[in-house]
Amino acid sequence: MQRVLLIYLLFAPALLWLPERIKKQRALLFALVQLGVFAYFITRIPLLSEVPLIREVTQWIPGIGLDLEFTLDGLSMIFSLLISGIGALVFLYARAYMKNYRNTGRFYFFLFLFSGAMLGLVLSGNLIQLFIFWELTTFLSFMLINFFHEKEASRNAAFQSLFITGFGGLSLLTGIILLGKVVDSYSVSEWILRASEIRESPAYLPGLILILIGVMTKSAQFPFHFWLPGAMEAPAPVSSYLHSATMVKAGFFLLARLNPVLGGTTEWTFIIPLVGVVTMLTGSYFAITRTDLKSILAYTTINALGILILLMGIDTKLSVKAALLFLFVHAFYKASLFMIAGMIEKKTGTREIGLLGGLVRYMPFTFLITVLVAFSMAGLPPMLGFLGKELIYEAKVQLPGIGALILVLGVVSNVLMVAVSLLFIYRIFLGKGDSMPRIPDEKGFLLLLGPGILALLSLFLGLFPGLLGSTLVQSALAVVHAEGVEVKLKLWHGFNEVFMLSVMTVVLGVGLFLLMLRKKVIQERWNNLNQRIFYIQLTRVFTAALDQFVRFSERKTRVLQHGYHRYYILTIILFAALLIWLQIFVTRGWVIETGFSLQPFYISGLVLLIILSTIFSAVSNSRLTSIIALGVSGYGISLIYLYYSAIDLAITQILVETLIVVMFVLVLQRLPRFARLSSRLTKIRDLAVALIFGSVMTLLALKAIRLEFSAPISDFFLTNSYSGAFGRNVVNVILVDFRALDTLGEVVVLTVSAFGVSMLLRKNNSEK
Amino acid sequence: MEIILAILVGVQYTAGVYMLLRRSILKFIIGIIFMSNATNLLVFLSAGITSGSPAFLGESAERTDELADPLPQALVLTAVVIGLGILVFILALKFKFFSVTGTDDLDQLKSTEE
Numbered sequence: 001m002q003r004v005l006l007i008y009l010l011f012a013p014a015l016l017w018l019p020e021r022i023k024k025q026r027a028l029l030f031a032l033v034q035l036g037v038f039a040y041f042i043t044r045i046p047l048l049s050e051v052p053l054i055r056e057v058t059q060w061i062p063g064i065g066l067d068l069e070f071t072l073d074g075l076s077m078i079f080s081l082l083i084s085g086i087g088a089l090v091f092l093y094a095r096a097y098m099k100n101y102r103n104t105g106r107f108y109f110f111l112f113l114f115s116g117a118m119l120g121l122v123l124s125g126n127l128i129q130l131f132i133f134w135e136l137t138t139f140l141s142f143m144l145i146n147f148f149h150e151k152e153a154s155r156n157a158a159f160q161s162l163f164i165t166g167f168g169g170l171s172l173l174t175g176i177i178l179l180g181k182v183v184d185s186y187s188v189s190e191w192i193l194r195a196s197e198i199r200e201s202p203a204y205l206p207g208l209i210l211i212l213i214g215v216m217t218k219s220a221q222f223p224f225h226f227w228l229p230g231a232m233e234a235p236a237p238v239s240s241y242l243h244s245a246t247m248v249k250a251g252f253f254l255l256a257r258l259n260p261v262l263g264g265t266t267e268w269t270f271i272i273p274l275v276g277v278v279t280m281l282t283g284s285y286f287a288i289t290r291t292d293l294k295s296i297l298a299y300t301t302i303n304a305l306g307i308l309i310l311l312m313g314i315d316t317k318l319s320v321k322a323a324l325l326f327l328f329v330h331a332f333y334k335a336s337l338f339m340i341a342g343m344i345e346k347k348t349g350t351r352e353i354g355l356l357g358g359l360v361r362y363m364p365f366t367f368l369i370t371v372l373v374a375f376s377m378a379g380l381p382p383m384l385g386f387l388g389k390e391l392i393y394e395a396k397v398q399l400p401g402i403g404a405l406i407l408v409l410g411v412v413s414n415v416l417m418v419a420v421s422l423l424f425i426y427r428i429f430l431g432k433g434d435s436m437p438r439i440p441d442e443k444g445f446l447l448l449l450g451p452g453i454l455a456l457l458s459l460f461l462g463l464f465p466g467l468l469g470s471t472l473v474q475s476a477l478a479v480v481h482a483e484g485v486e487v488k489l490k491l492w493h494g495f496n497e498v499f500m501l502s503v504m505t506v507v508l509g510v511g512l513f514l515l516m517l518r519k520k521v522i523q524e525r526w527n528n529l530n531q532r533i534f535y536i537q538l539t540r541v542f543t544a545a546l547d548q549f550v551r552f553s554e555r556k557t558r559v560l561q562h563g564y565h566r567y568y569i570l571t572i573i574l575f576a577a578l579l580i581w582l583q584i585f586v587t588r589g590w591v592i593e594t595g596f597s598l599q600p601f602y603i604s605g606l607v608l609l610i611i612l613s614t615i616f617s618a619v620s621n622s623r624l625t626s627i628i629a630l631g632v633s634g635y636g637i638s639l640i641y642l643y644y645s646a647i648d649l650a651i652t653q654i655l656v657e658t659l660i661v662v663m664f665v666l667v668l669q670r671l672p673r674f675a676r677l678s679s680r681l682t683k684i685r686d687l688a689v690a691l692i693f694g695s696v697m698t699l700l701a702l703k704a705i706r707l708e709f710s711a712p713i714s715d716f717f718l719t720n721s722y723s724g725a726f727g728r729n730v731v732n733v734i735l736v737d738f739r740a741l742d743t744l745g746e747v748v749v750l751t752v753s754a755f756g757v758s759m760l761l762r763k764n765n766s767e768k
Numbered sequence: 769m770e771i772i773l774a775i776l777v778g779v780q781y782t783a784g785v786y787m788l789l790r791r792s793i794l795k796f797i798i799g800i801i802f803m804s805n806a807t808n809l810l811v812f813l814s815a816g817i818t819s820g821s822p823a824f825l826g827e828s829a830e831r832t833d834e835l836a837d838p839l840p841q842a843l844v845l846t847a848v849v850i851g852l853g854i855l856v857f858i859l860a861l862k863f864k865f866f867s868v869t870g871t872d873d874l875d876q877l878k879s880t881e882e
Contacts, residue, residue: 564874564875565874565875566788566790566791566874566875569788569789573785573788596771597769600769603769603772604772607776611779614779614780614783614802615779615783617798618783618786618787618798618802626798627798633780633802633805634805637808640809641812643820644817644836645819645820645822645823645835645836646812646836646844648845652845652848652849653848656848656849659852660801663856663859664859667859667863670863670867671794671863672872674795678790686786686789686790687786689789690785690786690789693781693785694779694781694783694785697777697806698774698777698778698781701773701778701809701814702770702774704813704814705770705774705813714837714839717838718835718838728825729822729823729824730823730825730835731822731841731845734838734839735842735845735846743846746849749850749853750849750850750852750853752853753854753856754853754856756860757856757860760860760864761864
């Protein structure tokens with residue numbers, strides 16, 4: 001499995017640098033690779049009936065116990081087959097569809113990597129690793145949706161999807177870490193082993209909700225669903241792939257993966273179905289009033305995702321079985337419908353349903369395929385979709401408690417879906433259509449290949465569902481629901497209440513379809529009504545909230561980043577002073593050991609002199625006096641050093657002070673007089689700040705006296721100075737011997753500074 | 769004596785901060801000198817002060833306990849020299865700045881571009 005993923009990683013860039021001649025066949029090559037991977041997984045199916053899962057582990061970051069863990073079990077098998085199989089068809093379709101676009105190389109590159117990331121996601125046996133693939137799909141789907149980045153709508157849609165799914169990804173990571181801490185592992189198998197511990201820990205509910213937010217954003221659940229219709233800005237192959245087998249199914253996959261760990265609790269069976277039901281209704285309700293082909297399909301995707309999440313939330317054997325089957329149903333019909341929508345747009349130049357009509361004359365095969373898959377979408381026999389819907393009803397009928405309500409809502413949603421499917425067929429292919437921008441044809445074998453295969457599969461598997469049930473669905477079900485169950489699928493269930501529900505759904509759906517067909521006004525009125533009821537559009541809320549946030553940041557930045565140097569300093573100093581004050585207050589109750597004395601007087605006098613000259617230097621209006629006073633205070637300090645046994649220090653200070661004064665005086669004649677820029681009030685304010693800081697530093701100095709510099713260090717120097725370095729002046733020995741490297745660093749600093757100065761001054765001269 | 773020296777540290781810091789907050793760049797540079805002097809004194813003080821017995825070893829090369837602590841002295845010595853290096857650089861920078869812009873006002877220095 002790791003090798004399979006490696007293929008994706010290597011092939012994508014390799015095919016980017018193909019010689020020009022082969023470049024045109026790139027899509028075919030990619031499709032072939034996908035097909036190979038598909039075949040690889042097919043050959044693994046028999047193996048799966050013998051061993052429940054195949055695992056490959058590689059050490060990744062052993063320091064924190066993180067391994068690369070790839071597992072192939074029934075669940076990941078279903079997804080792998082869908083991803084690679086539909087992936088191959090999508091590439092074939094894309095070859096025909098993308099023919100006349102620029103930058104197709106980049107497009108295939110991202111699309112191929114995307115399917116690799118998706119495979120990595122479903123094969124991950126470690127949740128941190130899964131998260132990384134999860135984020136990869138987020139990023140790559142952003143690149144794909146953004147393919148027509150010249151269009152603003154494209155950019156906005158891509159950003160929206162990135163923002164929302166990215167936000168969900170972070171939430172997911174938090175949830176994983178939260179629950180991972182409980183069992184101290186991120187391996188799914190470990191989680192399953194110790195599921196009861198996780199379920200009983202207090203972190204369970206927050207963890208579940210955080211992970212659920214990740215699932216909801218990825219799988220476009222209400223209220224995060226609005227990024228999905230936006231994502232139809234992508235080229236048709238991308239929509240077809242994203243909506244059917246990948247991206248949006250990742251959330252469902254994660255739920256199924258974690259069901260043995262987190263499922264079965266009241267929280268699970270309450271929150272998740274609620275989310276699912278609302279999403280399901282939202283999707284089907286809005287699908288019926290849309291007029292853009294891809295938009296209609298996007299909302300039906302939301303509907304299907306809602307159903308999937310709902311079924312996973314109900315969490316009975318039947319519902320999970322239904323969900324797993326419906327996964328296939330939806331992947332088949334959605335992929336092909338998007339391909340057909342893309343093709344129609346390509347051939348006619350529009351995807352407004354109002355402009356289309358009567359296409360059956362020009363595209364008879366397309367019509368046939370569309371009828372098949374749309375029947376599957378509507379859940380009509382003999383398609384696989386019919387079976388899926390039956391199973392869903394069966395799962396809901398046998399539900400206790402709130403099941404009745406869910407059942408009613410489910411019927412409502414399905415009635416809407418029947419009407420949507422029929423309208424889709426009728427409006428495009430039958431009816432009158434004279435306002436098409438172009439008269440279409442059916443040329444392009446590859447455009448029809450994908451939808452055709454998928455339609456036939458829907459039909460074939462609908463007639464012989466046992467092929468699917470006994471192998472794939474059964475082993476996947478065993479993964480999600482631990483007890484092994486035999487799955488026997490058949491198309492005909494006999495006359496029972498489920499069948500009656502189906503009949504009712506179809507009758508009502510057809511009725512709605514006829515009604516909407518007769519009175520065109522209804523749709524318009526309905527649309528207007530919707531706009532009035534749902535005038536708060538989530539996309540707009542999203543944009544507005546984002547704008548507000550940006551504006552808030554701008555305002556805040558303007559206040560904080562004002563650009564005035566001295567106010568930055570003022571802020572820093574003030575905060576530093578207040579913090580030190582706080583610390584001194586916290587550790588109050590210390591005593592100054594030495595008393596106040598002016599002995600010896602000559603030192604007190606010296607200090608007084610320094611203080612006076614410092615103050616004089618600060619307030620003087622003349623530059624020269626200011627600098628001379630500065631020099632006085634510097635020399636004074638060196639005398640203090642001298643008195644208190646720091647002879648080398650005193651010498652250095654005198655040298656440095658002399659240099660400073662000389663340099664100032666040199667520079668001074670080229671500089672202006674002191675500008676008198678501050679008002680009296682600012683001076684007083686600055687003095688106050690300075691006093692706050694100065695006073696606290698005095699206290700700090702008092703506290704710091706007798707601070708023991710780590711005694712062993714000084715002792716070491718004193719003891720070894722003569723014996724080790726043959727020097728009696730210990731300070732000297734430290735500088736040139738013990739810490740010679742530090743001194744070398746100091747020399748480097750001075751050299752660099754000298755270089756800088758010479759550069760600055762030389763440039764000046766050359767300009768003159 | 770320590771108290772008086774601590775007050776000296778405070779005064780130097782006060783003067784330093786006050787000068788740092790001025791708009792004139794020259795005053796700002798003087799402020800930096802005060803700050804570095806004050807910090808040096810603070811480090812020097814913190815090890816305790818001993819008068820009249822520098823860390824020189826006598827003929828016997830044996831250490832006696834009254835010697836001043838050499839460690840902070842070595843630290844401060846390094847700091848003084850590096851302070852000089854920085855100061856020279858700032859002065860040159862200031863010099864260049866004035867010859868290019870013709871102003872001594874920090875508030876004019878709000879962006880890196882013209």
